[in-house]
Amino acid sequence: MKQKKPFHIMIIPTLGCPSKCSYCWSSEEGSPMMSIETIYEVVQWLKNFRDDPVTFTFHGGEPLLAGADFYRKALPLLSGELNHLNPNFALQTNLWKLTPELAQVLAEYDIPIGSSLDGPEALNDLQRSEGYYERTMRGYEIAREHGLQVQFICTFTSYSVQFKEDIFNYFLENGLTLKLHPALPSLRSHGPDKWALDPGEYGELLVYLLDKYLENMGRIEVRNINDYCRCVFTNRGTVCTFVDCMESTFAVGPDGSIYPCYRFVGMPQYVMGHVHDRPSQEDLAHSAAGVRMLQFKEHVDRECKGCKHIRYCRGGCPYNAMVPASGEIKGVDPHCKAYKRIFDEISDRFNKEMMGSFGLETGGPSAGPMMTAKPGIMSLMMSIALK
Numbered sequence: 001m002k003q004k005k006p007f008h009i010m011i012i013p014t015l016g017c018p019s020k021c022s023y024c025w026s027s028e029e030g031s032p033m034m035s036i037e038t039i040y041e042v043v044q045w046l047k048n049f050r051d052d053p054v055t056f057t058f059h060g061g062e063p064l065l066a067g068a069d070f071y072r073k074a075l076p077l078l079s080g081e082l083n084h085l086n087p088n089f090a091l092q093t094n095l096w097k098l099t100p101e102l103a104q105v106l107a108e109y110d111i112p113i114g115s116s117l118d119g120p121e122a123l124n125d126l127q128r129s130e131g132y133y134e135r136t137m138r139g140y141e142i143a144r145e146h147g148l149q150v151q152f153i154c155t156f157t158s159y160s161v162q163f164k165e166d167i168f169n170y171f172l173e174n175g176l177t178l179k180l181h182p183a184l185p186s187l188r189s190h191g192p193d194k195w196a197l198d199p200g201e202y203g204e205l206l207v208y209l210l211d212k213y214l215e216n217m218g219r220i221e222v223r224n225i226n227d228y229c230r231c232v233f234t235n236r237g238t239v240c241t242f243v244d245c246m247e248s249t250f251a252v253g254p255d256g257s258i259y260p261c262y263r264f265v266g267m268p269q270y271v272m273g274h275v276h277d278r279p280s281q282e283d284l285a286h287s288a289a290g291v292r293m294l295q296f297k298e299h300v301d302r303e304c305k306g307c308k309h310i311r312y313c314r315g316g317c318p319y320n321a322m323v324p325a326s327g328e329i330k331g332v333d334p335h336c337k338a339y340k341r342i343f344d345e346i347s348d349r350f351n352k353e354m355m356g357s358f359g360l361e362t363g364g365p366s367a368g369p370m371m372t373a374k375p376g377i378m379s380l381m382m383s384i385a386l387k
């Protein structure tokens with residue numbers, strides 16, 4: 001029987017956004033708004049595109065700017081007409097525009113929401129914009145009143161990383177899952193560069209968060225650490241950064257243009273096709289942008305050949321890799337240093353704990369990881385496996 005390979009379509013209703021976060025490069029003033037006709041074209045395109053389960057993520061810009069009427073029409077179209085693809089939905093939003101009406105539409109489809117908070121209010125507003133925190137919290141309340149699940153992504157910048165303890169404690173004390181995102185440089189402009197987190201510092205931040213997570217097991221979830229552990233223990237990537245995303249992810253911009261990922265939306269040189277032409281997977285792979293994405297895969301096979309993490313790292317994110325070379329493929333993801341640091345740390349600790357539990361380090365049976373007072377990687381792995 002043919003194995004199913006889930007794929008991901010990001011829908012970008014607009015690149016517009018009411019916030020002006022200092023390090024953001026994925027919004028654009030005056031961006032057009034996707035029409036419902038474009039969603040209809042998406043449906044026609046995907047009807048015979050492939051026969052695998054699909055996840056649609058509404059992303060931006062700020063996707064809620066499209067309004068309740070857009071979602072009231074788009075969701076039944078996508079879920080009803082593409083029923084054979086077993087569609088799932090997700091949404092990434094700052095929540096400012098969430099109204100009870102919109103929340104009700106999203107709740108009907110049980111859509112999990114990803115939002116953004118960079119930590120305590122003062123720090124968050126300094127990085128994002130004055131009044132951001134309060135507006136997001138207002139939307140968060142509406143989401144909760146309607147039973148919607150919200151998880152926050154926390155962007156660590158070259159500035160906020162010095163407050164990592166305050167940020168961790170904020171998420172812990174507020175009972176929030178922590179998912180971190182490093183501020184990145186951009187292909188579009190040099191503005192965000194000064195906020196970008198240095199890869200070495202990012203690696204140390206990940207190890208710090210691993211320790212804090214273990215210290216506070218059962219009281220908080222650090223999603224990225226779970227993902228890194230899963231990669232090491234299953235020997236395969238479990239998030240887009242650590243798989244060959246070019247075979248499974250596409251983004252549709254406001255005008256129906258198809259791109260490799262939301263990060264490229266709005267840049268004409270990365271258009272792979274248009275939904276109204278109903279391109280096949282092969283057509284997209286043969287476009288100039290498709291060829292470049294596949295070049296990255298080949299580049300990783302060569303450049304990362306000797307790395308013990310290659311199976312579950314796959315050279316990281318191709319977008320990140322293209323930024324320093326102005327869109328060319330000349331290296332792997334510059335976060336390689338951070339990935340190696342955390343992957344090494346997890347595998348070394350695991351091996352040590354395994355040896356300890358078999359008494360190989362002490363010369364005889366020891367208390368083992370399960371009986372030590374301080375939880376180790378193996379306890380974390382078990383808690384992840386039980387989820």
Ligand code: SF4
Nearest residue numbers: 240241245261317319
């Ligand atoms: S380009 Fe980067 S962010 Fe986009 S899907 Fe690929 S790995 Fe993920």
Ligand code: SF4
Nearest residue numbers: 304307310313315336
């Ligand atoms: S850790 Fe670095 S060298 Fe290893 S696979 Fe990832 S990007 Fe390549």
